[in-house]
Amino acid sequence: MLPSLIFLSRVRRGPRSSAASDEPGRGRVRYIARPALRSALEAEAPAPSPADAAEGLPASGVGGGILELRLVSSEPKALFDAARELVAAVPVQITSPSQHGPLPERGADVAPWRDSAAVDLAPDAPVAEALAAVLDRGLDDLTVNAACLEGDDHPEIVHQMRVGLRRLRSFIRICRPALAEDSYALLRARLRELAAPLGPARDIDVVIEDILEPAARYMSNEPELHRLVEAAEAARRRRYDEVRGAVAARPYTEALLDLREWTHDLALGGHDAESGEPLSALRLGDLAVRALRRQRRRVRRIGDHIHRLDAHERHELRIAIKRLRYVAESCASVFGARRAARYVRRLAALQKVLGVENDVAVAGRVLGELASAPDGGRDPGLTFAAGKVQGFHAAGAAKRRRRLLKRWKRFSTTKPFWRAR
DSSP: OOSEEEEEEEOOOOOOOOOOOOSSOOEEEEEEHHHHHHHHHHSSSOOOOOOTTTEEEEEEESSTTEEEEEEESSSSHHHHHHHHHHHHSSSSEOOOOTOOOOOOOOBTTBBBSOOOOOOOTTTBBHHHHEEEHHHHHHHHHHHHHHHHHTTOHHHHHHHHHHHHHHHHHHHHHHHHGBBHHHHHHHHHHHHHHTTTTHHHHHHHHHHHHHHHHHHHHTTTTHHHHHHHHHHHHHHHHHHHHHHHHHHHHHHHHHHHHHHHHHHHHHHTOOOOBBSSSSGGSHHHHHHHHHHHHHHHHHHHHHHHHHOOOOHHHHHHHHHHHHHHHHHHHHHHHHOOOOHHHHHHHHHHHHHHHHHHHHHHOOOHHHHHTTTTEEEEOOOHHHHHHHHHHHHHTTTTTHHHHHHHHHHHHHHHSSSSTTTTO
């Protein structure tokens, strides 16, 4: 019988590790083979043989059994190679590591997702230690939320998965000057692979919550508008099924394995900087200041002409502000979270008002798709309702522009929190 749970036991050393000796640590990556796929493959696919340097340790007490791949000799790479061999033979899915606590419990007062929180970092922390901690926690949050998605369509789950991945990509950009080109390319590519299936689902969530529902409440006597909301909800269910399929697919699991292996090697001192200097010799604080200054210059270069920006330039400003916000949030603990709080709040306020315009633009595309008839034509009722929604939000453009100018002025006079360092 195929195992229902597969664990990887990894050696974890370093300043933040709880294992001070050479004993294998208990940091785990858990995999769950979906029951329907297990039953379909039981008679067809033999259990994969672990690599020579890893042993399979069956455990009792769980239906379907647990297989633990534990490193007993050789290099850690052999353990990840054994996991890849298993993934190639059995449809298993990374769902949740136990390192940062159990899955959120569902209940009236408990959210069925995990917030993707930033990691507390010291300014003198070595880049290798900081990057390993951020990647480890971010990938843990991602896999926990992916497991939550298995039984729930709550929009916040996909949102937190995207936020977590954006924080990881932002932190990698901070560390970019220290990373070798091949490492940077691998990290960026794998994180993009993990994020790709989430975008369409998040788009439809935003269209429903921020565009359609406010318009439907205001124009409650428009039956075609309610039919448009129903069509959007049906599209949303399809998008979430696509996300679940992507998360369960082999490429997604292999991307996570690549990132886990790279992070594990980093914690053991297995990666050098672009200059050839060990990453452990470089300090995070210096890279953080450099990244914040660079991204702030990009924001000011566009925003200082805010009175005459066209729609495309406002979109570029929103992207630059969003990236500065993620960098600031990632680095907040380096300079003191309280010092950074006001700066981040004002960035978030700017991003929100610019985001409405972007949401309306995205809604135009999504609503056009919803109004398309199966025969390739257009559904007249849904097309009419989509136009009403667009008009409803267009009416607030002047008000949003005044709010944008006010919030830009407030932000532009805010002292950068990293200058007093």
